[in-house]
Amino acid sequence: xxxxxxxxxxxxxxxxxxxxxxxxxxxxxxxxxxxxxxxxxxxxxxxxxxxxxxxxxxxxxxxxxxxxxxxxxxxxxxxxxxxxxxxxxxxxxxxxxxxxxxxxxxxxxxxxxxxxxxxxxxxxxxxxxxxxxxxxxxxxxxxxxxxxxxxxxxxxxxxxxxxxxxxxxxxxxxxxxxxxxxxxxxxxxxxxxxxxxxxxxxxxxxxxxxxxxxxxxxxxxxxxxxxxxxxxxxxxxxxxxxxxxxxxxxxxxxxxxxxxxxxxxxxxxxxxxxxxxxxxxxxxxxxxxxxxxxxxxxxxxxxxxxxxxxxxxxxxxxxxx
Amino acid sequence: xxxxxxxxxxxxxxxxxxxxxxxxxxxxxxxxxxxxxxxxxxxxxxxxxxxxxxxxxxxxxxxxxxxxxxxxxxxxxxxxxxxxxxxxxxxxxxxxxxxxxxxxxxxxxxxxxxxxxxxxxxxxxxxxxxxxxxxxxxxxxxxxxxxxxxxxxxxxxxxxxxxxxxxxxxxxxxxxxxxxxxxxxxxxxxxxxxxxxxxxxxxxxxxxxxxxxxxxxxxxxxxxxxxxxxxxxxxxxxxxxxxxxxxxxxxxxxxxxxxxxxxxxxx
Numbered sequence: 001x002x003x004x005x006x007x008x009x010x011x012x013x014x015x016x017x018x019x020x021x022x023x024x025x026x027x028x029x030x031x032x033x034x035x036x037x038x039x040x041x042x043x044x045x046x047x048x049x050x051x052x053x054x055x056x057x058x059x060x061x062x063x064x065x066x067x068x069x070x071x072x073x074x075x076x077x078x079x080x081x082x083x084x085x086x087x088x089x090x091x092x093x094x095x096x097x098x099x100x101x102x103x104x105x106x107x108x109x110x111x112x113x114x115x116x117x118x119x120x121x122x123x124x125x126x127x128x129x130x131x132x133x134x135x136x137x138x139x140x141x142x143x144x145x146x147x148x149x150x151x152x153x154x155x156x157x158x159x160x161x162x163x164x165x166x167x168x169x170x171x172x173x174x175x176x177x178x179x180x181x182x183x184x185x186x187x188x189x190x191x192x193x194x195x196x197x198x199x200x201x202x203x204x205x206x207x208x209x210x211x212x213x214x215x216x217x218x219x220x221x222x223x224x225x226x227x228x229x230x231x232x233x234x235x236x237x238x239x240x241x242x243x244x245x246x247x248x249x250x251x252x253x254x255x256x257x258x259x260x261x262x263x264x265x266x267x268x269x270x271x272x273x274x275x276x277x278x279x280x281x282x283x284x285x286x287x288x289x290x291x292x293x294x295x296x297x298x299x300x301x302x303x304x305x306x307x308x309x310x311x312x313x314x315x316x317x318x319x320x321x
Numbered sequence: 322x323x324x325x326x327x328x329x330x331x332x333x334x335x336x337x338x339x340x341x342x343x344x345x346x347x348x349x350x351x352x353x354x355x356x357x358x359x360x361x362x363x364x365x366x367x368x369x370x371x372x373x374x375x376x377x378x379x380x381x382x383x384x385x386x387x388x389x390x391x392x393x394x395x396x397x398x399x400x401x402x403x404x405x406x407x408x409x410x411x412x413x414x415x416x417x418x419x420x421x422x423x424x425x426x427x428x429x430x431x432x433x434x435x436x437x438x439x440x441x442x443x444x445x446x447x448x449x450x451x452x453x454x455x456x457x458x459x460x461x462x463x464x465x466x467x468x469x470x471x472x473x474x475x476x477x478x479x480x481x482x483x484x485x486x487x488x489x490x491x492x493x494x495x496x497x498x499x500x501x502x503x504x505x506x507x508x509x510x511x512x513x514x515x516x517x518x519x520x521x522x523x524x525x526x527x528x529x530x531x532x533x534x535x536x537x538x539x540x541x542x543x544x545x546x547x548x549x550x551x552x553x554x555x556x557x558x559x560x561x562x563x564x565x566x567x568x569x570x571x572x573x574x575x576x577x578x579x580x581x582x583x584x585x586x587x588x
Contacts, residue, residue, distance in 0.1 A: 005489035006406055012398035013407065013415045016463065019456060020418050023429070026436045124337025132331055133338070141338055143581065148345040150510075150577045152517030154544055155566050158551050159348050188344050195341065219327035242424065249426020251520035252548070276428040276520065283432070283524045298432040302425065309424045313417060 027299040034292035038098065042296055045099015048262040049290065053092035098293035100275075100300065102262050106179065107274040107301070109265070110254060111247045113183025118191045119240065125191075126198035126236075127224055142199070149192035157256035160185030165257060174269020175259065182258035182274075189253045194243035201235030202228050238316030245308040249301060251276035275301045349570075356567020359560035364568075369530040369546060372557075374565050376532040380447070380541030381569075384526060385516040387451035387536075392458030392515075393508060399459070400466025405492055416467065423460035430456050431521040439525060447533070447540030450526025454515045461514060465507025469500040502583055509580035517573045519544035543569055 028035075038045060125145060129138050165181040172180065205228045213223045229236070259271020260281045275297045283294055367373025399419070403412050430453055438449040473496050481491035497504070519542075522528075528545040529538070543565055550562035 002487045002489050005492075006402075009398040009402035009406055012395045013402040013412075013463075015395060016399060016415055016419045016422060016460065019459070020422055022437070023425070023433045026433055027429070030432075030436045121337045121340055124334040125341050127334040128338040132334055141342065144345055145341055147574055147577060148341065148348075150513060150517075150573055151348060151570055152519070152544065152573060154517070154519045154547055155348065155352065155570055158547070158562065158566055159351050161551070163347070163351055191341060191344070219323055221327040221330040222323070224330070245424050249424075249428065251426070251428045251523075255548070256551070276426060279428050279432060280520060280523055283435070284527070295432060295436070298429050302429045305424065305426055305429075306421060309421050310417075313420055 023302065027295055027302055030295035031292055031299045033289060034098065034296040037289065038293075038296075042098070042100050042293070043104065043300070044101050045097065046101045046264065047097050047099050048102060048293075049096055049098060051094045051096050054095050096289060098289065098296075100293070100297050102264055103273050103275045103278045103297055104300070105264065106258060106272040107248060107276070109179055109272075110183040110186055110258060110274055111244060113180060113268075114186035114190060114247045115240075115244060117184055117187035118194055118243070122191050122194035122198060122240075122243070123236075125195035126202055129195070129199045130202040131220065131224055131228065142196070145192045145195055149196060153189060153250060153252040156185055156189045156253040160188070160253065161256040164188070172269060174267070175271055177257050177259035177271045178269045179258065179265045179272055180268045182254045185253050185257055186247055186250055189250065190243045190247050193246060194239060197239040197242060198236050201232045201239055204235060205231045234316045238312045241308060241312035241316065245305050245312065248308065249276060249305050251280050255280050352563070352567050352570055355560075355563035356570075359564040360567060361564075364561075364564055368532045369541065372561070374543065374546075374561070374568065376529070376541040377543040377546050377565065378568065380526075380529070380533065381516060381543040383536075384447055384450045384522070384540060384542065385454055385512060387447075388454035388458055388515055389508075389512055391451070391455035392511075393462055395455075396459045396462025397466045397504070400463045400470060401492060403463070403467045404470035405488070405496070419460040419463045422456075423464060426520075427457060427518060428520040428523070431523055431525055434521070434525045442537070445525060445527040445539045447526055447536035447538070450522045450540055450542065451536070453521035453525045454518060457518060457521060458511050458515050461511040462508065465511065466500075466504060469503035469507060470496060472503065473499045506580040506584045509576050509583070513573045513576040513580070516576070517544065517569060519548060523548075 034042065129142050129145070133141060160181065161176070164185055165176040168181050168184060169176045174180070209227050209231060210223050213227050218226070254274055255277045258274055258277050260273050260277055261271045262273055262278075263270075265272040279294050279298060282290070286294055364372075364374045365378070366375060368376040399415070403416060407415070434449050434453040434456065438452055439445055442449065477495055477499055478491060481495045482488070486494070522542045522545050526540040526542050526545070528549065529541040531541070533540060547562050547565045547569065550558045550565065553559070553562075
C-alpha cells in the first residue's frame with residue numbers, strides 16, 4: 001500500500017512533464033503542414049487566407065524553405081493582382097497562403113499598451129498596500145484587488161466593449177474596437193495580478209533594513225526608493241514579466257475589443273487581431289491548411305509565453321533557499 | 322523639498338490604489354445594474370432555447386465538477402510527491418514546469434485538447450471541455466498542496482513515524498489534516514478560477530442551447546454562450562448575456578470569498 005501510494009504520487013508529479021511535452025508535440029504536429037508549407041516566412045508573412053495561383057510545382061517546393069521566401073514573394077504579389085483582375089479564371093490551380101505577421105504584431109502591441117498602462121498604477125498600488133496604508137486598510141484594499149483579479153476575463157471584455165471603450169473613444173476618437181481599447185482593457189485586467197504579486201515581493205524586505213533607514217531620518221519615499229526597490233528588485237521585475245506573460249496569452253478580454261480584423265493597424269485607433277483572438281474566432285469553422293496555420297500561431301504563442309515565464313521564474317523569481 | 326517629494330509620491334501611490342478600486346467598483350456596478358435588471362427567476366428554470374440559462378449554469382458546473390474530479394486527486398498527489406517523497410533536482414524541475422503550465426495561455430490548452438480529444442472523437446464534447454479545464458486546474462492544485470504541506474511542522478511527521486505509522490498513513494492522517502484548511506481554500510480558489518474560463522472551452526465543449534447529460538456531444542457552457550450572446554446584435558440576447566455575466570461573476574466571487582472566509586476563521 002505504501003509503495004502503491006508513493007508510485008501514484010510519483011506518477012502524478014511526472015504527469016506535469018508528460019502534459020507539457022505532449023502540448024508541445026501535439027501543437028507542433030498539428031502545425032506541421034503549415035510549418036512545411038510556409039516555413040519561417042510565416043512569421044513575416046502579411047497575407048492571411050489569400051488565394052494565389054500555383055504557377056508551377058517548383059515554387060511550392062521552394063516556398064517550404066525559409067531562405068527562399070524572398071524569391072517567392074514578388075511572384076505572389078504579381079499573381080494576386082492578376083487573380084484579382086481576372087477573378088473568374090478557374091483553370092489556374094490555386095493555393096491559399098497564410099502569414100502570421102499581423103496577429104503576432106497585434107499581440108505584441110496590445111500587450112505593450114497594456115503594460116504601459118498597468119505598470120505605473122500597479123507599482124503605485126503595490127507601494128500603497130505594502131508600505132503606506134495602515135494594516136486594516138491594506139487588508140481590505142488587498143482583498144478588493146484580489147477580487148478584481150478573480151473576475152473572469154470575459155466580464156472584462158464585455159464591460160470593456162460596452163462601457164469602457166465608448167469613453168476612451170470620446171477622448172481619442174477612432175474606432176471603439178481598436179488596438180488602443182483592447183490594450184487598455186487588457187491593462188485593467190492584468191493590473192490587480194501585477195499589483196498583488198509585486199506587493200508580495202516588496203513585503204519580503206526585512207523590517208530591520210527599513211527601520212534602520214527610518215532611524216537615519218529617511219522619508220517614506222526614500223525608504224521605498226533606496227531600500228525596498230533595490231532589495232526586492234528581482235522579485236518586482238519577475239512579477240512584471242509574469243504579468244506580461246499573462247497579457248500575451250489573454251483571449252477573452254481582448255477578443256471583444258481588438259476587432260478581429262486581419263490588417264496591420266494603421267494607427268493606435270484602428271482594429272487588428274492578436275494570436276489568441278485569431279484562434280478564438282476562426283478555429284471553430286477552420287479546415288485544412290487554415291486549421292494548421294492557426295495551430296502554427298498557437299505553437300508560436302506557446303513558445304513565446306514559455307520563454308517569457310521561464311525568464312521570470314528562473315532568472316528573477318528563483319526560490320532557492 | 323525631500324518632504325514635498327515624499328508627499329507627492331505617497332499621494333500618487335494612494336491615487337493608484339483608488340484607481341484600482343474605482344475599476345472594481347465600476348465593473349461591479351455595471352454588472353449589478355445591467356445584470357439585475359435582466360435577471361428573472363425564470364432564467365433558472367428555462368434552457369437557452371427557451372430564453373433561459375438553466376442548461377448553461379448546470380453544464381458549466383458539471384464540466385468544472387468533472388475537471389475537479391480529475392484535477393484535484395492528480396494535483397494533490399503530485400503536490401504530496403513534491404513535498405513528502407521526492408527530493409533534489411527532479412522536484413525542482415517538476416515544480417518549475419508546473420509553474421510554467423499554470424501560466425500557459427488558456428487558449429493554447431484549448432488547442433491542445435482540440436488536437437488530442439476533439440479531433441479523434443470527431444466533434445466537440447463535454448468530455449473535451451472537462452479535460453481542458455482539468456489541465457488548467459492541475460498546476461494550481463499542485464502549487465496549493467505543495468505550499469500548504471510545506472507549512473506543516475516537521476515534528477508532526479516525526480511524531481507519526483515514531484508511533485510506527487507507515488509514511489502514507491502519516492501523510493493522509495496527520496499531514497493532510499494539519500494542512501486541511503489551507504488546502505480547502507486553495508481548492509476553492511482553483512475551482513473559482515476554472516469555472517469562469519472561456520478560452521479553453523471555445524472549441525472543446527463549444528456550447529449548446531439544450532439541457533444535456535450526454536458528455537460526448539457539444540455541451541452547454543455559460544461562458545461560451547455569454548461570448549456568443551454578447552456578440553449578437555439583438556438587445557434581448559445582450560440582456561441575457563448581462564444576466565449570465567452577473568450570475569457567473571457572483572458565483573466566482575462567492576466561492577472566492579468563501580475560500581478566504583475559511584482561512585480567516587481558522588487562522
